[in-house]
Amino acid sequence: MREARGQSATYExxxxxxxxxxxxxxxxxxxxxPRRQPNLLFAATRYLxxxxxxxxxxxxxxxxxxxxxxxxxxxxxxxxxxxxxxxxLLPVLARLPQPLALLEVGASAGLCLYPDAYQYRYxxxxxxxxxxxxxxxxxxxxxxxxxxxxxxxxxxWRAGLDLNPLDVTRDxxxxxxxxxxxxxxxxxxxxxxxxxxxxRADPPHLVRGDLLADLxxxxxxxxxxxxxxxxxxxxxxxxxxPTRLAFTELVRGLPGHWISNEGAEVFPEIFPEITxxxxxxxxxxxxxxxxxxxxxxxxxxxxxxxxxx
Numbered sequence: 001m002r003e004a005r006g007q008s009a010t011y012e013x014x015x016x017x018x019x020x021x022x023x024x025x026x027x028x029x030x031x032x033x034p035r036r037q038p039n040l041l042f043a044a045t046r047y048l049x050x051x052x053x054x055x056x057x058x059x060x061x062x063x064x065x066x067x068x069x070x071x072x073x074x075x076x077x078x079x080x081x082x083x084x085x086x087x088x089l090l091p092v093l094a095r096l097p098q099p100l101a102l103l104e105v106g107a108s109a110g111l112c113l114y115p116d117a118y119q120y121r122y123x124x125x126x127x128x129x130x131x132x133x134x135x136x137x138x139x140x141x142x143x144x145x146x147x148x149x150x151x152x153x154x155x156x157w158r159a160g161l162d163l164n165p166l167d168v169t170r171d172x173x174x175x176x177x178x179x180x181x182x183x184x185x186x187x188x189x190x191x192x193x194x195x196x197x198x199x200r201a202d203p204p205h206l207v208r209g210d211l212l213a214d215l216x217x218x219x220x221x222x223x224x225x226x227x228x229x230x231x232x233x234x235x236x237x238x239x240x241x242p243t244r245l246a247f248t249e250l251v252r253g254l255p256g257h258w259i260s261n262e263g264a265e266v267f268p269e270i271f272p273e274i275t276x277x278x279x280x281x282x283x284x285x286x287x288x289x290x291x292x293x294x295x296x297x298x299x300x301x302x303x304x305x306x307x308x309x
Contacts, residue, residue: 008182010052011042017055024059027066034238035073039080039180044072047179077164078238080180081108082188083195084302085233085261086115087122087140090129091307092259092290094149096229099156101222101256105211105247106235107160109168109177110204111195116155118195122148122305135194144296144307156226158204161218165206168196188301211239211247219254228256234286234300236266244270252292260289261298276308 015038018024028036041062042052048068051057062069093100093115102113119130119137129149166173174196181188207218215230222228230251236244248270251258260270267276267287276287276294288296288305297306 008184010183011038013055014038014042014052014058017059021059023063027063027070031070031073037078039078040073040076041069043078043176043179044069044076046183047072047176052183076176078180079108079162079164079166079177080234081111081166081177081192082301083111083114083118083136083191084138084140084188085112086118087120087138087302088261088288088296088298088305089231089259090115090120090149090153091147092288092295093153093229094151095147096153096257097227099154099226101157101226101228102155102159103219103222103228103230104160105215105230105232107162107165107204107206109166109173109196110158110160110199110206111192112233113158113160113204114195114198116153117198122146135197136191138302140302141304142307145309146296146305146307157223159218159221160204160206161209161211161215162206163208163210165208168199169203212243212250215250216254228254229259230254230256231259231261233261234263236262236270241269258291261286263300264297267294
């Protein structure tokens with residue numbers, strides 16, 4: 001509910017209704033615990049062409065079609081692939097030694113592996129960054145002393161690791177990615193399609209694998225002459241706490257740099273020694289960090305960035 005507040009009135013209403021519905025909660029108990037996520041329930045409903053506009057219609061449809069809903073929730077994952085998160089990553093990527101070898105953990109379809117292919121505008125700043133003819137134009141609201149890029153990153157290698165990588169050349173995978181976008185966000189659906197067109201023309205190397213068992217082997221394939229950058233956005237909340245800690249130790253031992261963009265509720269678990277001033281109320285925020293050092297607070301879909309002093 002907190003994640004949807006101010007972003008999707010539809011999902012906020014549905015989340016409140018589900019939380020008070022004993023029948024739906026009982027049905028959700030039959031879904032594997034890691035899959036009992038509001039976004040996954042609502043996306044599965046939309047993927048199956050169910051109604052989400054009104055809680056009563058949603059509830060009646062979900063109960064009648066629960067076998068299909070539960071099967072979709074069990075088979076699928078919340079693999080939101082939001083290209084706008086590159087607006088959060090760009091100020092960090094542009095400051096690292098170039099060229100870059102990008103490796104995204106939890107890559108979904110790999111749309112965030114193309115920060116050099118998108119165009120950026122940061123509110124309050126007149127300069128536009130990125131290719132002038134890019135069909136993907138990102139706008140990010142910013143506060144604080146953000147270090148604007150002096151150049152665009154030079155990416156010479158892109159790879160992604162995911163338990164279930166998606167392929168935007170497949171209509172069904174693209175339909176699932178669209179179902180994950182909240183109902184009111186038509187601009188995000190347009191952006192998804194535009195970014196998918198870029199990825200289709202130059203597909204990244206996506207590997208099906210585990211973030212612990214398979215990351216070192218994939219990282220070793222990065223070209224030696226490039227700076228390896230392992231990054232991830234809104235991934236670690238989906239794995240158990242011991243896995244988060246093991247991943248933190250693993251990625252710290254790799255060469256290059258590590259960019260994490262994870263929810264503020266996850267950050268204290270992986271960096272207990274660091275305190276970040278996150279508001280207790282209001283919309284959910286992520287903490288952007290470079291090699292464990294917090295740099296900024298970010299909206300989950302990359303639409304806002306508050307650079308820390």
